[in-house]
Amino acid sequence: MGVRNLFSTLLDQTREFLHMPQVSVPSVGEYLRKEIAQQVKEWTDDDETKWLKLAILNTYFKLECCVSGTHSMDHVALGPFGEYAMLPGLDCTFPGGYGGLPDCMLTSLPKESVLFHKPVMVVRWGGSYREESQEGRTFPVQVECEDGERFLADHVIITVPLGFLKEHHETFIDPPLPPRKADAIRQLGFGTNNKIFLEFEQPFWPPDCQLIEVVWEDESPLVEAGTDLQASWFRKLIVFLVLQPPERYGHVLCGFIAGKESEYMETLSDAAVLRALTDVIHKLTGNPHLAPPKKVMRSQWHSAPYTRGSYSYVAVGSSGDDIDALAQPLPEDALLQVLFAGEATHRTFYSTTHGALLSGWREADRLLSLYDTSESHQHKPRL
Ligand SMILES: Cc1cc2nc3c(=O)[nH]c(=O)nc-3n(C[C@H](O)[C@H](O)[C@H](O)COP(=O)(O)OP(=O)(O)OC[C@H]3O[C@@H](n4cnc5c(N)ncnc54)[C@H](O)[C@@H]3O)c2cc1C
Known part of the structure; x- marks a missing residue:
């Protein structure tokens, strides 16, 4: 078997541990190395060829680090690795660059309904905020931007990257997140x-x-x-x-x-x-x-203050349940004040653009269902 085939066969094997009660080693990296060490014993090549084959395999480890956005495959959990799904079809490259996707979405929105260069400092929820001009009406959520401007809302969907949440969730969301969500943020991986x-x-x-x-x-x-x-x-x-x-x-x-x-x-x-x-x-x-x-x-995604890395992975010590916990809206009843979307909230398409997009639709559908309760108009989730 060629070296490339060997690596992809072993990588395929790592996906077979999903739903198994126990795994022999915690990480994808350790599993791959254990299997490679076994295989090497059976190689009949001369020493130089053996070393070259190992060097090529090392290249594939580094390539996988890019795919998972991690420092080492030893950080990527083995058990849940098979939960990640490939979207069928070819890769789509936007002709004018990635910006073509949001530009296209913006065409269906009223002008100036999206504010740029407007970093949010804190999302306050569970409150009773009154707009000066709107006597009598109170809102449960208040969003305060770094420039001091405040917005009141019935609902917000937070889509900041997991890297930003890791660094700021304790002050970014007030009152702070329930322990289960804060644990998910700490345990899931977010690399560069x-x-x-x-x-x-x-x-x-x-x-x-x-x-x-x-x-x-x-x-x-x-x-x-x-x-x-x-x-x-x-x-x-x-x-x-x-x-x-x-x-x-x-x-x-x-x-x-x-x-x-x-x-x-x-x-x-x-x-x-x-x-x-x-x-x-x-x-x-x-x-x-x-x-x-x-x-x-x-690119310099790790230094970027509103990103702090590239995308998420399921790290050793975490699982798809953490992704679902992160996606869970607040408060934990039907009131839907603070909702969460973004790639790190999609259990099978995390780390991707399509995962981010689908998670946004998921939360939009969740809100639509809240208002549109008649059976004939019941909104069907898209995925
Ligand atoms: C090198 C590289 C290659 C990639 N290749 C692919 C690929 O081939 N295919 C693929 O599907 N995906 C790829 N991705 C992943 C894809 O780009 C991400 O998964 C996707 O952009 C995630 O979208 P998102 O909306 O969840 O987060 P983001 O795109 O990170 O958007 C989050 C936004 O929140 C903003 N924000 C953060 N904090 C605040 C704040 N306090 N107030 C206001 N705004 C804030 C950020 O500025 C950012 O604009 C790649 C990523 C990288 C880095």
Whole structure:
């Protein structure tokens, strides 16, 4: 079996533990390493080939860290891993960029009904707030923005990232969340995956090349990785996607890097990132004279104060029940004052755009059902 097939077969096996009462090891990473250690004993290759195969497997571990948005697959819980679902069909890339999705949604809303650059400082619920101009009418929820402006509401849907909630939930929601929800926020995982774009004057890759995978020959999943971020952060960058078509984008590679190394990268200057990745490309191509990229651009999701990472995963010690607990509206009866949406609240599509979108529809439907109780108009949940 080829190395790629071996890894995907083992990864498929990790999904079979769903609903099992017990798992032999807590994390996806530990399971994969245990199985690989078993397999290696049966390999009949010479030592050099064995090491190369292990080095390639290590690349796939790092790739999986990007997919799960985690530092290490040892942080990703094995039991619930099979609950994550792939949306059938091809990946959809928005022609004008990701902004095309919200732009499209905005077209159906009245102008100026969405406020930008308006960070919320606190959501107060369970109260009785009265608007000066609206005598007699009270609202249970008050939203106070960082600029001091306040809004009263019957309902709010909170869609801030789990990373933001991890850092601020104790002050962001008042009165504080019930213990079950606060525990879910603490226990679920929220890591970092960043993109680094490198633009070249001329491509060094062949015209039909779509993907460049980086393998460090001295690495193995069975050997503990070094922890010196300064000396080796760039080794975590594991794949370069070639942006197509070049007529539209120029000669651009998009690298992916996850985990603590990615967070360290965010602290460096553009020039330092460009220097380190130029060295990587010189090693990769065996050509120390290759011209460096003319431009670098990257995301910095961990440093972004309203994000604090990329997306959620089900960490060791948590389960899909934590996702459902996070999605549970407040208060815990039928009053629906504070509702929760966003990717981290979708039990099977967490970490994705479609998960975020569906969770928003779910909460919209929940509110619609509250007001539209007649059987003939009963709103059917979309998913
Ligand atoms: C590198 C990378 C690659 C990805 N690739 C894919 C992919 O290929 N396919 C896919 O489906 N998904 C992908 N995703 C994941 C996808 O982008 C997210 O799952 C999705 O954006 C989550 O949407 P959301 O609405 O839950 O959260 P977000 O998009 O994070 O939106 C939350 C919003 O809340 C705002 N906010 C935070 N705090 C406050 C506050 N106090 N007041 C007001 N606003 C606040 C934030 O500024 C932000 O705009 C990728 C993500 C990353 C980082």
